Structures are given as structure tokens and as C-alpha cells.
Amino acid sequence: MNAAWWRETWLFARREIEERSRARSFRITTVIMIFAVAAAVVIPALVSHHHKVEKVGLLEGSDSALTQAAIAAGRVTGNQVQVVPIGSLDAARAELRSGALVAVIVDGREVLIKQQPVTGTTSSTATFSGALAQLVGVAQRLPPGASRLALTNGIALPIRGVEPAPRSLANRFTGLGVDLLIYLVIFFYGMAITQSVGEEKTSRVVEVLLATVRPTQLLTGKVIGFAGLAFAQMLVLGVTFVVCGVAVGSHALRGTAGAVALIGALWLILGYALYCSAFAAAGAMITRQSDAGYAALPLLIPLIAAYSLSSSVLFNGANPFYHVLAFIPWTAPVAMPTLFAIGVAPAWEMIVSAVLCVLATIATARLAGLVYQRSVMRTGARVKLRQVLRAGPT
Amino acid sequence: MRAVFGLVALDGGEVRWCGGPIGERERRRFGYMPEERGLYPGMRIFDQLVFLGQLHGLQVGPAREAALLWTERLGLADRRADRLEMLSHGNQQRVQLAACLVHAPELLILDEPFAGLDPVAVDAFSAILAERASAGATVLFSSHQLDLVEHLCEAVAIVNCGRLIIEGRVEELARSGPPRLQVRVAGDPVGEWARDGLAGVESVEVGPDGTVTLTLFAGADAQAILDAARRAGPVAHFSFARRRLSDVFREAVGLADVPAEMRIPASAPIAPPAEGTRP
Numbered sequence: 001m002n003a004a005w006w007r008e009t010w011l012f013a014r015r016e017i018e019e020r021s022r023a024r025s026f027r028i029t030t031v032i033m034i035f036a037v038a039a040a041v042v043i044p045a046l047v048s049h050h051h052k053v054e055k056v057g058l059l060e061g062s063d064s065a066l067t068q069a070a071i072a073a074g075r076v077t078g079n080q081v082q083v084v085p086i087g088s089l090d091a092a093r094a095e096l097r098s099g100a101l102v103a104v105i106v107d108g109r110e111v112l113i114k115q116q117p118v119t120g121t122t123s124s125t126a127t128f129s130g131a132l133a134q135l136v137g138v139a140q141r142l143p144p145g146a147s148r149l150a151l152t153n154g155i156a157l158p159i160r161g162v163e164p165a166p167r168s169l170a171n172r173f174t175g176l177g178v179d180l181l182i183y184l185v186i187f188f189y190g191m192a193i194t195q196s197v198g199e200e201k202t203s204r205v206v207e208v209l210l211a212t213v214r215p216t217q218l219l220t221g222k223v224i225g226f227a228g229l230a231f232a233q234m235l236v237l238g239v240t241f242v243v244c245g246v247a248v249g250s251h252a253l254r255g256t257a258g259a260v261a262l263i264g265a266l267w268l269i270l271g272y273a274l275y276c277s278a279f280a281a282a283g284a285m286i287t288r289q290s291d292a293g294y295a296a297l298p299l300l301i302p303l304i305a306a307y308s309l310s311s312s313v314l315f316n317g318a319n320p321f322y323h324v325l326a327f328i329p330w331t332a333p334v335a336m337p338t339l340f341a342i343g344v345a346p347a348w349e350m351i352v353s354a355v356l357c358v359l360a361t362i363a364t365a366r367l368a369g370l371v372y373q374r375s376v377m378r379t380g381a382r383v384k385l386r387q388v389l390r391a392g393p394t
Numbered sequence: 395m396r397a398v399f400g401l402v403a404l405d406g407g408e409v410r411w412c413g414g415p416i417g418e419r420e421r422r423r424f425g426y427m428p429e430e431r432g433l434y435p436g437m438r439i440f441d442q443l444v445f446l447g448q449l450h451g452l453q454v455g456p457a458r459e460a461a462l463l464w465t466e467r468l469g470l471a472d473r474r475a476d477r478l479e480m481l482s483h484g485n486q487q488r489v490q491l492a493a494c495l496v497h498a499p500e501l502l503i504l505d506e507p508f509a510g511l512d513p514v515a516v517d518a519f520s521a522i523l524a525e526r527a528s529a530g531a532t533v534l535f536s537s538h539q540l541d542l543v544e545h546l547c548e549a550v551a552i553v554n555c556g557r558l559i560i561e562g563r564v565e566e567l568a569r570s571g572p573p574r575l576q577v578r579v580a581g582d583p584v585g586e587w588a589r590d591g592l593a594g595v596e597s598v599e600v601g602p603d604g605t606v607t608l609t610l611f612a613g614a615d616a617q618a619i620l621d622a623a624r625r626a627g628p629v630a631h632f633s634f635a636r637r638r639l640s641d642v643f644r645e646a647v648g649l650a651d652v653p654a655e656m657r658i659p660a661s662a663p664i665a666p667p668a669e670g671t672r673p
Binding site for chain 2: 203204214377
């Protein structure tokens with residue numbers, strides 16, 4: 001693989017990028033996706049910015065000065081606060097679970113909320129309860145009897161959830177979006193690779209090309225070209241996501257939702273690398289352009305399976321079967337980000353699965369390269385996989 | 395031809411160029427027009443030619459110049475921005491020729507370049523091939539149009555059922571074989587004069603206008619035959635016939651006595667092509 005090798009291979013990649021990005025269908029899809037991402041970021045933010053009255057419970061017998069602190073906490077976070085007295089701690093817990101109250105101040109000692117916020121998240125509840133804890137803490141300092149301990153520990157009161165800390169809902173929605181993107185990118189670009197290889201074969205231009213370059217160059221160039229297009233498209237969508245998110249102050253930008261998106265991007269690269277060569281081999285086996293869909297379909301089945309189960313996993317939790325899927329290289333690119341989004345994929349699982357995926361990618365690329373070389377010049381009847389693997393080079 | 399480009403493995407033997415084996419560097423300086431034509435159907439023809447030029451090692455500037463030149467020469471100047479699939483069959487053939495010429499190859503290999511072309515395009519193509527040859531390139535093409543091959547080529551090789559059966563310079567092949575005389579005697583439309591057992595004549599064929607073609611044994615006396623003709627009447631035509639390439643071909647593949655329509659069966663798996671070379 002010397003400079004000339006890469007120069008020629010890059011010509012194929014560039015041709016693919018130029019020709020595809022010129023196509024009207026590509027431009028229209030990109031514009032639609034940009035609008036979809038912008039809408040997904042902007043609409044929830046606009047809806048959640050409706051000022052509503054946040055009800056804060058104050059356990060009976062507490063200092064009435066805390067009421068002022070709670071209202072002040074609402075003011076600084078852009079919420080209107082109504083303080084309601086609560087008879088008992090049990091009643092407070094029930095009200096929090098039902099969502100009637102957003103927070104309860106317990107004897108000026110702690111702030112109780114429904115769910116422990118994940119560190120770093122800045123959902124409206126997390127922001128508000130943080131401010132509440134600060135201001136109530138300040139209010140607590142003023143009257144006599146404020147303990148030295150409270151001062152040394154900082155002013156803010158501890159925030160406690162009545163339910164254990166979850167992965168936030170934002171993560172689940174981000175996971176949903178990430179899964180959809182991984183699925184769509186591999187699906188559409190995979191099909192496009194199959195069709196593009198099939199077109200080169202059925203139009204016989206491949207004979208002209210292979211008279212000069214090696215099949216691996218043609219294959220590598222094509223895969224790189226489509227990858228360039230896919231990642232450029234993803235980059236545009238990512239920038240749209242960030243710009244819109246900053247503009248409307250979306251919560252999707254902060255906290256662990258970003259980590260979910262990042263892990264998703266990593267698995268998109270792994271998944272694309274795994275699948276792309278196989279799609280090219282499928283394209284090399286067809287003899288009519290209309291067969292491209294049938295040739296690519298078997299490759300899509302694991303991806304479709306992992307994707308169709310993912311939304312159920314995101315909102316109902318993972319089962320052992322889905323954990324197994326997360327270790328099978330062909331389903332892992334969708335399954336692993338899903339598990340990560342709901343917070344049940346420890347780092348070691350992620351690393352083991354990624355290593356398996358890379359190994360599978362190498363094996364697939366070798367096999368696909370062989371199938372491609374042996375079938376791309378074969379015309380006549382549809383090439384059967386078994387024949388190709390048995391036969392020597394043609 | 396495909397073996398030259400490493401597209402098929404050889405059963406035996408090897409292909410050499412300038413005495414050495416053919417590698418990628420050599421192939422980059424070759425131009426190839428496969429029998430089954432093919433270029434990117436959806437790509438603009440100018441972009442396509444520039445792309446193929448670059449693929450053969452040209453920088454983008456020279457590749458663009460060459461693409462401009464060849465589209466101009468092949469009458470495609472106003473179609474440069476069109477996609478290949480928008481062009482007629484004949485124009486697609488022109489693009490295909492431009493595609494194998496764009497990098498000024500030192501060896502041109504064309505599989506049936508004249509198949510399906512109209513006579514004007516045949517003339518244009520042959521002129522370009524002749525010009526490339528005189529500019530120093532080697533042009534190797536296969537064809538069934540033997541009259542064209544005879545007119546255009548310096549040397550031919552005849553391949554039948556995958557075996558080389560004859561090769562040589564066109565001039566030498568035309569002069570090879572038993573000498574043949576063509577004689578026409580005015581006023582003798584059936585060649586009556588030649589039926590009297592002329593000495594040294596192997597066979598006699600009479601054409602529709604009375605021209606008699608005599609195949610002679612070696613050492614036959616042509617003057618004696620001329621005398622015999624003159625005794626029969628005024629001789630309107632007398633010449634040694636040049637052997638046509640198609641005759642060489644028929645004799646070589648052993649089908650000389652088979653009726654014309656059966657000579658090259660359409661269903662034959664390997665039609666015997668004649669290959670013309672022009673060093």
C-alpha cells in the first residue's frame with residue numbers, strides 16, 4: 001500500500017463523495033434530517049419553558065422564613081413557586097411520588113425530591129432543587145442554632161430522592177435518537193454500498209477499472225467514500241444539535257445525555273466498519289441492479305432485530321437476551337448504546353464487546369474481500385456464496 | 395485480452411510487455427476497451443474521462459486537457475456535461491473510446507471496437523487508431539470485420555477455438571498460399587475457355603460476370619494461360635489475385651468448403667476472431 005495505492009483508492013472515495021453529494025435525493029434527505037434534529041431539540045425546550053407553578057412542600061412546624069427562601073429559589077431559576085404545608089414525612093413522600101410536589105423542605109435539614117438527580121444533570125428539577133437547597137441553606141444559617149457542622153459542610157442542604165437515582169429520561173430519549181441514527185446510517189449507507197457495487201458490476205465499468213487497479217482498492221475507496229459522506233452528514237446533524245441546543249438552552253446538551261451521544265458515535269463507527277465490507281460483497285454477487293435489495297436483506301436482519309427491541313429495552317429495562325445481543329458483533333452496534341443509555345453497561349462490557357466487534361470486522365472484511373474479488377467479474381446467473389467460497393479466483 | 399490486464403488467469407504461458415512481466419505500473423500505461431462496454435451510467439462524461447485519466451496516473455490538469463481534447467475530436471464537445479446514460483448508443487461508444495485514449499496509452503487493447511458502429515464511426519475510429527499507431531503506440535484489437543482488419547492492420551493473428559492458428563504480416567499472408575489468376579475474356583460470360591483442362595491449374599471458379607479465378611500449382615506457366623485466353627477472345631482482365639484475409643481465415647479454420655451462412659455458427663461458444671496488430 002504505497003502512495004500510488006492510496007492515491008488511486010482516494011480517487012474512488014472522492015468520486016463516490018462527489019457523485020453522491022451531487023444527487024438531489026442526498027441533499028433532500030440531509031435537509032430533512034437537519035430539520036428533524038432541530039425540531040427534536042427545540043420543541044421540547046420550548047414546551048418545557050412554559051412557566052408553571054412549582055409546588056414546594058414545607059413540613060409543618062418549619063420556620064416560615066424558609067417560605068421566602070423557596071420563593072427566591074423559584075425566582076432565580078425562572079419558576080413560580082407556591083409553598084404548601086405538609087402534615088407528615090409520609091404524606092410528603094406520597095405527594096412527591098405522584099408528582100404533586102416538586103420538592104419538600106424537611107425541617108430545614110434536607111431537600112427531598114422524587115428521584116435523586118444524576119450528578120451533573122441540569123434538568124429543570126435538578127436546577128431548581130439545587131437552588132432551593134442553597135437558599136434554604138442560607139436561610140438556615142441566619143437564625144440562631146445553625147450548626148457549625150452545616151457551615152463546614154457548605155451552605156447547601158443535602159438533596160435526597162425518595163426513589164433511587166435513575167438514568168434520566170433525557171438519556172433514554174437520547175438513546176432512542178442514537179439508536180435510530182445508527183440503524184438508519186448503517187441501513188441506508190449499507191444499501192447504497194450494495195447498490196453502488198452492483199451498478200459497477202452490472203454496467204460492466206468494473207472491468208475497465210480492474211484493468212488498472214486492484215479489487216481491494218475499489219472496495220476500500222468505496223467504503224471510505226461512503227463513510228466520509230455518512231460522517232459528514234452526522235457532523236452536520238451534530239452541529240445542528242449543539243447550535244440549536246445552545247440557542248434554546250436545551251437540557252439535552254448537559255449531563256450524561258452527551259455521553260450517550262458520544263458512545264453512540266463510537267458504536268456507529270464500529271458498526272459501519274463491520275457492516276460496510278459485507279454490503280459491498282453482497283453487491284458484487286448480484287447480476288441485476290434490481291436484486292440489490294434482496295442481496296442486502298440478510299445482512300440487515302440482525303440490525304433490524306436489535307433495533308426493534310431497543311425502544312422496549314430503553315423504557316422497560318434490559319433482559320438477559322438483550323445483554324447477549326450486546327456482545328454479538330452484528331447486533332452490538334445498536335444493543336450496546338441502548339444498554340449504556342439506561343445505565344446497565346459497565347465499562348468492561350463495553351470494552352469486551354468493542355474488541356469482539358473489531359475482531360469480527362477484520363474477519364468480515366477478509367471474507368468480504370474474497371467474495372468481492374471472486375464474484376465482481378462473474379456475470380450470468382446470480383452468484384451463490386457457496387460457489388464463491390469453494391472456487392478459486394476467477 | 396483480459397489476461398493482459400490480469401482479469402482472467404491464464405491456462406498456460408505468460409503475457410509479457412517489452413520483454414518483462416506486466417505489473418500495475420505497466421497496466422497504468424495501457425488503454426482497454428472491453429467487449430462488454432461499460433462506464434458509469436450516471437456520471438457526466440467529462441468528469442468520467444477526467445476520473446479515468448487520473449486513475450491512470452495523470453494529474454488533474456493534464457487529465458482535464460486530455461478529456462477536452464478527446465471529447466472535441468470525437469464530436470462530443472457539446473455533450474461534456476451530460477450523463478453517459480443520456481447519450482445514444484453510438485455516442486456511448488465514442489465515450490468508451492475516449493476513455494481508453496485519455497491517458498495517451500502506449501498499448502491500446504480493444505475488444506471488437508468496431509462492433510455495432512455505423513460506417514462513418516468506423517472510419518473515424520480507424521483513423522484515430524491509425525493515428526495512435528503512427529504516433530508510436532501499439533494497437534491490438536480483435537475483430538470479425540476482416541476487410542477492415544486487412545485495410546487497417548500490419549499484422550494479424552487468427553485464433554480459432556482459443557488456439558492461435560495463423561499469425562503474420564498482412565502483406566505476407568496476402569501473398570501466401572498457391573498463386574491465383576483472375577482472367578476475363580470478353581464475350582465469354584460463362585468462362586467456357588477455361589474448361590479445356592489448362593496445364594498447371596488446380597481448380598477453376600467462374601464468377602457471375604465471367605471472371606475466371608484459377609488456382610495454380612506451384613511452377614505453373616501463367617503466360618501459357620494468358621495465351622489460351624487470347625485464343626478464346628480479347629482478354630479484358632488478367633491479374634494475379636491478392637489473397638483476401640477472409641480467404642486466409644476460411645482456409646485456416648478449415649471451413650473453406652462450407653456454405654457461407656454456416657461458416658461461423660452464431661451459437662458457437664467461441665467465435666473465431668481475427669486479431670489485428672499494428673506494431
